[in-house]
Amino acid sequence: MYSEKVIELFRNPRNMGEIENRDGVGTVGNPICGDLMTIYIKVDGDRLKDVKFKTFGCAAAIATSSMITELAKGKTIEEALQITRDDVAEELDGLPPIKMHCSNLAADGLHAAIEDYKRKKE
Numbered sequence: 001m002y003s004e005k006v007i008e009l010f011r012n013p014r015n016m017g018e019i020e021n022r023d024g025v026g027t028v029g030n031p032i033c034g035d036l037m038t039i040y041i042k043v044d045g046d047r048l049k050d051v052k053f054k055t056f057g058c059a060a061a062i063a064t065s066s067m068i069t070e071l072a073k074g075k076t077i078e079e080a081l082q083i084t085r086d087d088v089a090e091e092l093d094g095l096p097p098i099k100m101h102c103s104n105l106a107a108d109g110l111h112a113a114i115e116d117y118k119r120k121k122e
């Protein structure tokens with residue numbers, strides 16, 4: 001059902017945890033399954049220097065969280081905002097159709113963290 005990449009990231013998630021002195025944080029949830037995801041970002045100049053996550057959710061939610069931290073790290077704010085739900089699923093070699101909504105959380109969580117950063121900066 002899951003690709004090898006999903007299983008690998010579920011077993012060994014990258015960048016799991018909080019960033020203490022973060023510049024932005026975004027929490028999103030799926031009311032249907034009840035899963036919750038929080039993304040933390042640290043910004044240096046206009047680049048995401050660090051990205052971490054905490055997720056209470058299914059295997060796909062954990063794998064997509066881990067994947068989005070890897071996709072976003074080192075990118076500029078504008079580049080990170082262009083990362084879509086489909087990019088996350090594609091990088092994981094696909095998700096079962098019933099699990100596609102899990103990848104929404106990851107992209108939405110990252111975008112929410114960036115919005116939080118922008119709000120604080122203003």
Ligand code: FES
Pocket residue numbers: 030033034035057058059060061099101102105
């Ligand atoms: Fe809820 Fe995967 S089942 S995010």
